[in-house]
Every structure is written in C-alpha cells, then in structure tokens.
Amino acid sequence: MTPINTEESPREQAVLSCQALNKTYTEGPQKVQVLANINFEIFSGDRLAIIGSSGSGKTTLLNMLGGLDLPTSGSVKLAGKDYAQLNQKQRGQLRNQHLGFVYQFHHLLAEFSALENAAMPLLIAGKSMKQAKAQALELLKKVNMEKRAEHKPAELSGGERQRVALARALVTNPSCVLLDEPTGNLDQQTAAQVQALIRELAENSGTAFVIVTHDIELAEQQNRVLRLDQGQLLAV
Ligand SMILES: Nc1ncnc2c1ncn2[C@@H]1O[C@H](COP(=O)(O)OP(=O)(O)O)[C@@H](O)[C@H]1O
Numbered sequence: 001m002t003p004i005n006t007e008e009s010p011r012e013q014a015v016l017s018c019q020a021l022n023k024t025y026t027e028g029p030q031k032v033q034v035l036a037n038i039n040f041e042i043f044s045g046d047r048l049a050i051i052g053s054s055g056s057g058k059t060t061l062l063n064m065l066g067g068l069d070l071p072t073s074g075s076v077k078l079a080g081k082d083y084a085q086l087n088q089k090q091r092g093q094l095r096n097q098h099l100g101f102v103y104q105f106h107h108l109l110a111e112f113s114a115l116e117n118a119a120m121p122l123l124i125a126g127k128s129m130k131q132a133k134a135q136a137l138e139l140l141k142k143v144n145m146e147k148r149a150e151h152k153p154a155e156l157s158g159g160e161r162q163r164v165a166l167a168r169a170l171v172t173n174p175s176c177v178l179l180d181e182p183t184g185n186l187d188q189q190t191a192a193q194v195q196a197l198i199r200e201l202a203e204n205s206g207t208a209f210v211i212v213t214h215d216i217e218l219a220e221q222q223n224r225v226l227r228l229d230q231g232q233l234l235a236v
C-alpha cells in the first residue's frame with residue numbers, strides 16, 4: 001500500500017512580512033496617516049516594484065521594511081522576527097545579516113575607495129579585512145567596476161556610484177535588497193544601464209528585490225507591481 005502523505009508541505013517562510021501596518025506622522029496638532037492597514041509578504045527570489053506618486057509613502061514603507069523606523073501599529077517581520085520586539089542593536093544586526101540597501105543618492109562614504117565601500121557590510125558583520133575585500137572584489141566584478149576598485153566616490157560618475165552601491169548591497173548575499181529610487185538621480189541612458197544591471201543581478205541570485213520607484217520601465221521589469229495610493233497598497 002502506498003503511504004499517503006497527509007502533511008502539507010511546509011510553506012516557505014517569508015523574508016519580509018507586514019501585518020496591519022499603519023504609520024501616522026504627528027506634526028504638532030496635525031496627524032497624517034501615510035500607511036493604512038498594509039498587508040503583504042516577500043519571498044525569496046521575488047522581484048517586487050512599488051510605485052506611487054511623490055509623497056505617497058514609498059520611502060516611509062521602505063524604511064518600515066528595513067526596520068529603520070517603526071510602525072505606529074501593526075508589525076513588520078524580517079526572517080520571522082518582529083522589529084518592534086528587538087532593541088536597536090539587535091535590529092542593526094538582523095538588518096546587516098539579511099538586507100542590503102540602495103538609495104537614490106548612493107550614500108557611499110567619501111573617504112573610502114569603491115572596494116572599501118563595497119566591503120563595509122562584511123566588516124560590520126565581523127569578517128577580516130582580507131576576506132571582506134576579497135568578497136567585495138567579486139561583487140565589483142559582477143557590476144563591472146573592478147577596474148575602479150581603488151577610486152573614491154568623487155572620482156566616479158553617477159552610474160558608477162550606483163554600481164558600487166549595488167555591489168555593497170549584495171556583498172553579504174542578503175535575503176532581500178531594498179532599493180529606493182535607484183535610478184532616480186541618473187540621466188536616461190545611465191538609468192537604462194543600471195536598470196539592466198539590476199535585472200541581471202536579480203535574475204542570477206536568490207535574493208528578493210523590492211524596488212520603490214516612479215520609473216515605470218524599471219517597475220515593469222519586476223515580476224510583481226504594487227501601487228501605493230492614499231496609504232493603501234493596491235495591485236496594478
Ligand atoms: N519624518 C516625517 N515626519 C513627518 N512627515 C513625514 C516624515 N517623513 C515623511 N513624511 C510625510 O509622509 C508622506 C510620505 O512621504 P514619503 O514616504 O517620503 O513619500 P515618497 O517616498 O513616496 O515620496 C509625505 O506627505 C511626507 O511629507
């Protein structure tokens with residue numbers, strides 16, 4: 001007799017999950033609800049774009065996903081752990097372990113070379129300088145920047161800085177990368193090149209990508225698009 005497996009196969013754990021997420025900013029007597037009852041999950045390999053007009057709350061949502069700011073109510077969990085249950089140091093460690101970040105403005109450290117910038121998350125995680133630099137060089141190769149490894153950010157173009165920022169975001173092999181308007185500060189041609197690179201990196205890694213953007217072309221390259229509108233996250 002063939003044994004019947006009655007157990008459901010265990011569902012993969014979400015990398016990130018939001019439950020009943022609300023965010024209200026208080027400015028004196030004024031209260032502004034930016035996010036209203038947001039529920040969604042991100043799984044390994046997902047490529048999600050979140051679009052929305054300026055001021056719709058995209059950066060606010062990304063900051064909640066990254067644990068950089070806490071919700072007014074509801075929960076955000078990274079790898080099953082609720083940010084609100086952790087202290088700041090624990091949040092920092094969890095973030096370093098599981099996430100990478102790319103911003104509109106590269107946020108590279110001016111005093112450090114491209115290689116040192118890309119190595120930084122590994123140094124923070126406690127790797128030796130030698131190992132961190134070796135891994136960072138591998139990532140710089142992936143973004144086609146190894147020839148500029150010793151250059152400082154001021155010596156690089158906008159597109160090159162974003163390449164280094166992508167290398168830094170991916171150097172720890174994170175579960176998820178959060179990108180806030182990654183092409184927002186680039187001219188059209190450079191934006192298209194960075195777009196293509198993001199696509200290639202996303203397709204060749206198990207890392208989930210969550211991209212907040214008003215660049216429709218970049219959004220359409222992802223396999224799921226959601227729109228923030230009046231605090232709600234809607235299917236497109
Ligand atoms: N720290 C803050 N304090 C008060 N209001 C804020 C703060 N950050 C953002 N806001 C407000 O929240 C809304 C959403 O902002 P934001 O998340 O930056 O939007 P987006 O990234 O989509 O342009 C805006 O109305 C903005 O003015």
Ligand SMILES: [Mg+2]
Pocket residue numbers: 058059060
């Ligand atoms: Mg923003």
